[in-house]
Amino acid sequence: MSDNLTKMLSAGILSRTLLRDSEQNPEVRKCLNRYLVDRRDSMARFHADHGHFLQALRCSWQTFHGPFTWPEAMRVIRNMLRTVLMAVKLHRPETGSQ
Secondary structure (H helix, E strand, C coil), rough: CCCCCHHHHHHHHHHHHHHHHHCCCHHHHHHHHHHHHHHHHHHHHHHHCCCCCCHHHEEEEEHHHCCCCHHHHHHHHHHHHHHHHHHHCCCCCCCCCC
């Protein structure tokens, strides 16, 4: 599984989502929410870097379905803008994977 980053990120998101949904402690839920925002953002960047722009935007949009902080929202919005710019060929990914 570690050879496939998409599967690894998806499994992490799914497992932490299930854990968060069953967690009673608000502090732990907050930590799990921060983790989920970060992982969804990573997944979106991965998809965008590989030319899967719609999937990248879907991943970014999913971030807004849960609790998030203002800095996290700004990071996700910047990532969505980056994805759109990449789709119209005005920005290239730093990884050079295309």
